[in-house]
Amino acid sequence: MTAQRLFIPFILFLVIAFLIGPFLIIVAASFSAGETLAFPPQGFSLRWIAKVFTVESFRASFGMSMFLAIGGTAAALILGIPASYALSRYKLPGAEIVRTVVSAPIIVPGIIVGLALLRYIVVPFQVGITLALFLAHTALVLPYAVRVVSASLENLRSDIEEAAVLLGSSRLGAFFRVVMPNIRGGILSAFILGFVTSFNQVPVSLFLSGPGVRTMPIDMIAYMEIVFDPSVAALSSLLAFMSIGIVFAAERFLGFSRYV
């Protein structure tokens, strides 16, 4: 009897340990006083955390990743919101095909997407590295934008738009007055999902990064190949806390969890 009662909590403990264990190890390693990345940490210090802020390339690649994550996700939403609206409100011929094509970047491995972009777009058209990365990240985030926004549009009755029109609003006005406010949560979820996807994206960025232009994860890999000190762990912890902070703030101020 007791064994049975303990069984479920035990499994639960294992799952949680498996999920957040690696994260805890990284966080512990960032506070190490030793010279190399190791667990358990040797002593306690904030020196690696401090060092993160002094590495020049980290600053540049962090800026680039932030730009791609925010800019790319915003661009994906600007394309994705009208697309989702059209897909859900009008019985367009071929709507299913459009949905599938838009989702392709989720299904196709990133390596292939990156290679294809490099081989058939970047090289032949001489696209700049930054622009190529921006376009690639927009395309990668677009499926999430369309999926998540579509889901919240499906839950929104379309007759409220007609009601708004009958009360004197134009069709476009009705979209901004009654559709947008009601899919706000979906847009926010899509933004967070897109931001995280873009920020953590490795394979596609790997192909498209070039001299002097790197995203954060690519830069971290490059750094680790040369220097094996705990500053990468420190940086990872900082990034993780940043993500947690964003989600927490979104929940706190925008009532994120009410919608997802």
Add this chain to the structure above:
Amino acid sequence: MSDASYLSLSKLTLAYGDTPAVPDLDLDIRKGELIALLGPSGCGKTTTMRAIAGLMPVKSGRVSLDGADITRVPANKRAVGLVFQSYALFPHLTVYENVAFGLKLKGMRGNELDAKVQSGLKSVGLSTFANRRPAELSGGQQQRVALARSMVMEPKVLLLDEPLSNLDARLRLEMRTELQRVQKETGVTMIFVTHDQAEALALADRIVVMKAGKIEQIGSPEDIYSRPTSSFVADFVGFENIFQLDQGKLQTSAGLVDLSSHAPSAAGLAWRPRMVTLGSGPYRGTVRGTSFAGDSREYLLDTKLGPIKAEVDASQPAHALGAELAFDLPVERAALLSRFG
């Protein structure tokens, strides 16, 4: 524009793609009238309302309102209000903001806006609910918000699509009175859709009965209730004994009964179960079924005319199954049908 055609539909044809929904509809409505649109599911009531509101493209024909052709006028410029069956309240706005929505779009602001919204809320008894969201209201309250939201716009015509169908019986009666009061107070021309003939009879100045996109009969509640002109309408309003006449003669299993002297040109005759005289008369029938309904009792008789339903006061002595009874179908009380089928 004559008085009789404040809102007028002429040769209105509506279709979903290639599927016709309403062919060739003509309807004239007076200013200030309260019209009930009655008909079975799928007969085109919602479609017609949407066309009047401008939410449904008109294939051919004309809609005119207050002397102007509005067939091609966009929905947001028509001054037609529609209360949706689903209410279609804006979930992100409070009750107050829902009601203020259209007024703000008209450019109304400040005290004028506030006064108007408050009086709108007051007229439906929801003043104390101004700050709630639609999700925090009961079905009946939501419906009243939808009504207030349309009414404050002072539309020329207010359309209501099954406005009472989601309410329980008590609230239904309450809202019925409410609707009637609002209509009398404001004098707004109103068309409401209903499946419920009792509701139509109780509320409307005139009832329009539709069938498969066409108007079967238009008339006062008395006309529709007592003098249906087609077998369809007769059936719809509870005439359960309906007979087709062949040149004034009624076909029975025992030969023809000549009724031409009573109803020379009728295509059919119809009686409510109440109108059948039980216990005396020229016809005979065997009781096949009986059901008790409180103050009345209904019998199903097997007769040479076919099955007959008769209803009598429950105070009369009951007849057993299998009993043979005399009965009469008094022709002078029958509804004369000019169309059959």
